[in-house]
Amino acid sequence: MSILVDRDTRVICQGITGKVGEFHTRGCLDYGTRMVGGxxxxxxxxxxAGLPVFNTVAEARDATGANATMIFVPPxxxxxAILEAVGAGIxxxxxxxxxxxxxDMARVLPVVxxxxxxLIGPNCPGVITPAECKIGIMPGYIHAPGHVGVMSRxxxxxxxxxxxxxxxxxxxxxxxxxxxxxLVGSSFIDILAxxxxxxxxxxxxxxxxxxxxxxxEAADYVRQHVTKPVAAxxxxxxxxxxxxxxxxxxxxxxxxxxxxxxxxxxADAGIEIAESPADMxxxxxxxxxRRASARGR
Amino acid sequence: MKIHEYQAKDLLRAAxxxxxxxxxxxxxxxxxxxxxxxxxxxxxxxAQIHAGGRGKGQVKGSGQRGVELARSADDARRIAAAxxxxxxxxxxxxxxxxxxxxxxxxxxxxxxxxxxxxVLVDRRVGSPVLIASTAGGVNIEEVAERTPxxxxxxxxxxxxxxxxxxxxxxxxxxxxxxxxxxxxESFFRRLCAAFVDLDASLLEIxxxxxxxxxxxxxxxxxxxxxxxxxxxxxEIAALRDEAEEEPAEIRAAAAGLSYVKLDGTxxxxxxxxxxAMSTMDLVKLHGGEPANFLDVGGGADVGQVTEAFRIIxxxxxxxxxxxxxxxxxxxxxxxxxxLVEASKTVGFTVPLVVRLEGTEVAEGKRILAESGTAIIxxxxxxxxxxxxxxxxRSAV
Numbered sequence: 239m240s241i242l243v244d245r246d247t248r249v250i251c252q253g254i255t256g257k258v259g260e261f262h263t264r265g266c267l268d269y270g271t272r273m274v275g276g277x278x279x280x281x282x283x284x285x286x287a288g289l290p291v292f293n294t295v296a297e298a299r300d301a302t303g304a305n306a307t308m309i310f311v312p313p314x315x316x317x318x319a320i321l322e323a324v325g326a327g328i329x330x331x332x333x334x335x336x337x338x339x340x341x342d343m344a345r346v347l348p349v350v351x352x353x354x355x356x357l358i359g360p361n362c363p364g365v366i367t368p369a370e371c372k373i374g375i376m377p378g379y380i381h382a383p384g385h386v387g388v389m390s391r392x393x394x395x396x397x398x399x400x401x402x403x404x405x406x407x408x409x410x411x412x413x414x415x416x417x418x419x420x421l422v423g424s425s426f427i428d429i430l431a432x433x434x435x436x437x438x439x440x441x442x443x444x445x446x447x448x449x450x451x452x453x454x455e456a457a458d459y460v461r462q463h464v465t466k467p468v469a470a471x472x473x474x475x476x477x478x479x480x481x482x483x484x485x486x487x488x489x490x491x492x493x494x495x496x497x498x499x500x501x502x503x504x505a506d507a508g509i510e511i512a513e514s515p516a517d518m519x520x521x522x523x524x525x526x527x528r529r530a531s532a533r534g535r
Numbered sequence: 536m537k538i539h540e541y542q543a544k545d546l547l548r549a550a551x552x553x554x555x556x557x558x559x560x561x562x563x564x565x566x567x568x569x570x571x572x573x574x575x576x577x578x579x580x581x582a583q584i585h586a587g588g589r590g591k592g593q594v595k596g597s598g599q600r601g602v603e604l605a606r607s608a609d610d611a612r613r614i615a616a617a618x619x620x621x622x623x624x625x626x627x628x629x630x631x632x633x634x635x636x637x638x639x640x641x642x643x644x645x646x647x648x649x650x651x652x653x654v655l656v657d658r659r660v661g662s663p664v665l666i667a668s669t670a671g672g673v674n675i676e677e678v679a680e681r682t683p684x685x686x687x688x689x690x691x692x693x694x695x696x697x698x699x700x701x702x703x704x705x706x707x708x709x710x711x712x713x714x715x716x717x718x719x720e721s722f723f724r725r726l727c728a729a730f731v732d733l734d735a736s737l738l739e740i741x742x743x744x745x746x747x748x749x750x751x752x753x754x755x756x757x758x759x760x761x762x763x764x765x766x767x768x769x770e771i772a773a774l775r776d777e778a779e780e781e782p783a784e785i786r787a788a789a790a791g792l793s794y795v796k797l798d799g800t801x802x803x804x805x806x807x808x809x810x811a812m813s814t815m816d817l818v819k820l821h822g823g824e825p826a827n828f829l830d831v832g833g834g835a836d837v838g839q840v841t842e843a844f845r846i847i848x849x850x851x852x853x854x855x856x857x858x859x860x861x862x863x864x865x866x867x868x869x870x871x872x873x874l875v876e877a878s879k880t881v882g883f884t885v886p887l888v889v890r891l892e893g894t895e896v897a898e899g900k901r902i903l904a905e906s907g908t909a910i911i912x913x914x915x916x917x918x919x920x921x922x923x924x925x926x927x928r929s930a931v
Contacts, residue, residue, distance in 0.1 A: 258834065313763060336833070339764035340656050341734055344693050347661045363863060375833070375863045377893045392809020393833070394861040397893055398916070401861070418808055420658050447809050450658045473812040476797075476819045477828070480627070484793040484808025484830035486763060487658070491737075497816075514820050515813035516916035 240367035240412045241387070241432040241439070242330055242356070243306065247371045250298045250328075251276045252319045253310035253335075254286050262310065262334075262375050263287050269378040271371045274302035295326040306330040308364065308373045316360060317342035324355045332373045333360035333423070340486070343421040350423055357423025361485065362415035363393035374415065376400075384409015386522060387433035389426060390445035391416050391452070391487070395473060395515065399445055402519030411439040418485030420449070426456035434464050441467045441529075443522045446500055448474035449488045453500040457507035467525035470504045471512040472497045536760045538774045539583045541639040543738075543758035546771075550729035552722060553752045557641030559583070566615030567608040569640035577643035578605045580614040582623050584633040585779040587757060592625030594618060595632055601625060604643065611640055636778060644754075645747030650709055652723070653739040654730040657690060664690045665697055665727055667705050671742035697727040715749045722751040733771060734764030783827075783846050790842040792831055799824025800927050802847035802856040802885075804840075806831050806865040814859045817916055823924035826853045833865050840873030845881050855927035857919060858889045860899075867891045867899025875906040886911060886926035890919040 249266065253259040254276025264287050267273050275290045275298045282293035292298035295307065307328045311319040316335040323331045331350075338360050350357045358365055364374015368381035375393070380401045386408050390396040396415055403410060414429050416422055426444060433439045442464070446453035453472065460468050475497040477483045479490040490496050505511050510528065512521035544554045558569035570578050582589050582601040589601030594617060601623050605611035615638050624632035649671030657664040667687045687708050691697040699720055706719035722743075730738045739757040746752055765772045777785050787794030793808065797815075801823045805811035808830045815825035827850065831843050847856055860870045870891065877883070890913040891899050903910060911926065913919035 314766060337763045339734055339767075340736065340761050341663070341693050341731055341764065344656060344662050348692070351661075377863055380893070390809070392807060393863055394805075394807025394893075395809035395813055397861045397863060398810060398813070401892060420656055421661055445809065447812060452658070455659070471813075473809045473816065476815045476825060477812055478795070478797065481795045481828075482762075482793075483795060483812050483828055486761075488808055488812065514917070515810075515817055516920075 240370065241429070241436050242358070242365050242412060242414065243367050243371040243373055245272070245370040247306050247330070248272050248274045248302060248304045249306045249308060249373055250274060250295070250302065250304040251308045251310065252295065252323065254278060254289065254291060255281050255284065256310055259310035260286050263289065265375070265378070266308070266372050269372040271373065274304050295322045295328065299326050299328060304328065306373060307332065309333040309335055311335055313337035313339070317346050320346050320357060321349060324350055324353045327354065329355060330358070331355050331423070332358045332364050334362065334364060334374060336361040338419065340420055343419065347421060347423065358414060359417040359422060361419045362417035362422070363396060365412065365414050367412045368410050376413070380404055381413065382409035384411065385438060385440040386410050387436070387439040387442045388413040389416060389429045389442070391418055391447050391485070392445055392473060395445050398515060399443055399471070399518040403443070403522065406519045406523060408519065408522065411436060418487055420487040426452050427459045430456060430459055430464055434466060439466065441522055441526050443518065444468065444470045445518070446470065446472045447485065447488050448477050448483065448490050448497050449485070449495040451495065454503040457503040457509065460509060461507040467510070467529040469510040469512060469518070469521040469525040471515060471518045471521070472500045472504070473515070536762055536765060536775055537585045537779070538758055539585065539776060540581065540756055541583060542774045543756040544753070546733060546758065547729060547753055547756055550732070551725045552729060553750065554756070555642045555644055555752060555754070557639050559637055559639055560615055561619070561637050563612045563616040563619065566638055566640050567612035570605060570608040570611035573640065573642050575642040576606065578611060579603070579641045579643060580605050580611055580618070581639045581641065582618045582635045583637045583639050584623055584628070584635060585776070586625055586627040586633055588625035588627045589623065592623050592628070594621035594623050594635070597621065633779070644744065644752060646744050647747055648745040649742035650745065651741045652726070652743045653737065653741070654727055654735070655737050660690045662690045663693060663727065663730060664688055665705070665723060667709060669709055691727055693731045696731070697724050699724070711745060712749060715745060715751065718750045734761045734768060735759065736761045783849060787829070787846050790839050791835070792829065792839060792843050792846070794846060795828040796850065797825050797827050798852070799826045800852050800854040801923055802826045802850065802853040804829050804831065804843055804847060804856060804858045806833065806860050806862070810859065810861060814857065817920045818857065818924065821920040821924045823920070823927055826850055831865065833863060835865060835869065837869060837873045837876055840870060841877045841880065844873070844877040848881060848884065853885055854930040855886045855888065855923050857923040858887065859916070859919060860891050860893065862891070862893030862895060866895040867893060868895045868902060871899035871902035874910070875902060875908050878908045883909070885930060888913050888919055888923040888926060890914070890916065
């Protein structure tokens with residue numbers, strides 16, 4: 239078991255004829271993902287990485303039975319690409335593209351909400367169920383199959399956490415990059431609900447960062463609905479207010495969205511805190527052990 | 536991207552949002568001429584800098600306020616002379632303050648009430664939202680903290696815009712006289728439309744004024760834009776005032792890098808925003824102070840990474856550099872090649888600690904080892920942080 243993706247997930251790549259799209263399609267194929275095709279308007283009939291290219295998502299879906307898509311379309315056209323995938327009834331839409339205007343996403347989100355599709359991202363590394371299916375840009379070899387659910391607003395910080403877990407012998411059920419933009423398709427809460435319901439996920443590690451209040455909302459949700467041990471790290475304790483720290487969503491504005499406020503909310507919800515980014519894997523292990531000793535009593 | 540008040544007012548005027556007549560001035564004489572040309576008995580002379588809190592801010596040395604009323608052309612000349620070339624310190628500029636290069640001379644109006652309104656994207660709701668409060672002219676963050684029920688909020692769909700009834704609901708809750716409701720409806724709806732049309736990320740009117748005549752007017756205007764949408768607004772991108780920005784940050788942006796200057800001694804070069812922030816936190820945790828945030832991004836090439844090293848090294852405070860790469864899109868080989876390239880063309884004058892992991896890591900390490908470049912290699916985050924903090928200390 240896992241969440242979102244497994245060995246049966248059939249994946250297409252929107253933007254497959256671009257340099258980055260092709261590179262990562264090959265990476266996913268090498269990992270063992272069932273990549274079944276790609277989409278680039280006007281390039282239907284071509285072949286990339288041994289896969290058929292279609293002009294539209296609907297054609298690709300009909301020809302290949304795809305139920306997931308990985309989007310590498312440039313920012314100006316990415317919102318439209320997401321809507322096309324949703325319109326074609328693709329169940330899982332993973333948008334990797336960074337730099338989509340916020341207003342475009344404000345237009346996309348209500349459409350996604352009213353559909354049967356789930357959107358992950360944009361501006362995210364993707365989703366992986368180790369040894370089964372990788373949809374995205376994460377290096378596959380750092381992962382190992384197991385029982386820790388991982389979710390994060392940052393890409394490379396997730397790799398760091400996953401690598402630590404793997405070194406500690408703690409494999410992952412699934413890892414989900416939520417994305418670093420102010421508006422994203424899935425929140426910590428959405429993924430917490432999936433991990434809580436997944437019998438194969440035994441503990442959850444989350445990485446948040448400054449900006450917004452998604453971590454505080456996640457803390458509330460964990461307190462009320464999550465029975466599994468949870469550990470967390472928040473990036474940006476040293477970030478100055480009013481400055482955008484790389485991610486469009488990572489900004490402390492009007493005194494809101496500080497790391498300190500998030501850490502307090504998470505700790506108050508009983509979540510184990512990693513003080514250092516080098517301590518993320520260890521914090522997850524502490525959260526599991528704390529729960530085990532509480533049960534033993 | 537930020538712009539000046541006078542530029543925001545120009546954009547609002549064009550969008551049909553009521554603002555007062557005003558002129559920008561770059562010399563004291565221009566300010567006096569602006570007063571005369573406006574032909575009103577009273578004008579406000581306002582310092583134009585990319586920071587708020589100007590009304591309460593003071594010019595270093597003279598104590599001149601950032602905003603002052605003028606009752607004559609000579610008055611306007613005197614105030615402008617005291618502001619122009621001065622360094623204005625406000626709660627938002629920090630103690631260093633900001634140089635005043637221009638002033639905005641704006642007509643006055645009869646003020647009946649001061650309100651607050653702003654348009655921004657509410658992440659929780661997932662849409663733009665118009666917020667308003669009866670507590671105008673004051674620090675809205677304090678209002679939100681102390682009396683959150685004074686803050687009214689109406690989310691709206693970007694394409695449909697703010698509905699007429701939503702504007703009237705706000706007008707009613709703000710206790711505006713019914714005779715002013717049609718003005719409020721027009722003001723709020725046009726403000727929301729401008730926010731969407733211009734791809735703003737914040738449009739703040741503080742204070743929003745109910746005039747003696749019962750109309751609404753934007754007395755101040757603060758506007759910032761979604762950097763990701765500037766590609767489709769060349770006219771807005773042209774409003775950028777680079778004099779207001781950190782030179783190294785402009786240089787980084789031109790190279791497609793995300794850089795924020797800080798005050799410490801340890802330069803950081805990282806891929807990914809989350810990891811870059813975490814690397815700064817880690818440096819601090821081990822007793823060092825980060826000199827910068829620098830995310831080279833996922834798709835950077837050798838040229839961009841070389842420029843990143845140049846930018847870090849151009850900061851005289853930097854005593855050591857920490858390179859922390861976890862390859863995803865970014866391949867370790869790209870970083871390694873750039874590092875070797877930079878050491879040849881730029882020359883590293885400070886110790887360099889490198890930690891590589893992820894895509895093509897073995898090949899990346901091989902490139903570094905074979906190049907003979909003088910670097911300190913690190914295994915893992917803690918090791919890297921300790922080594923770079925030690926290197927910066929011994930360099931002082």
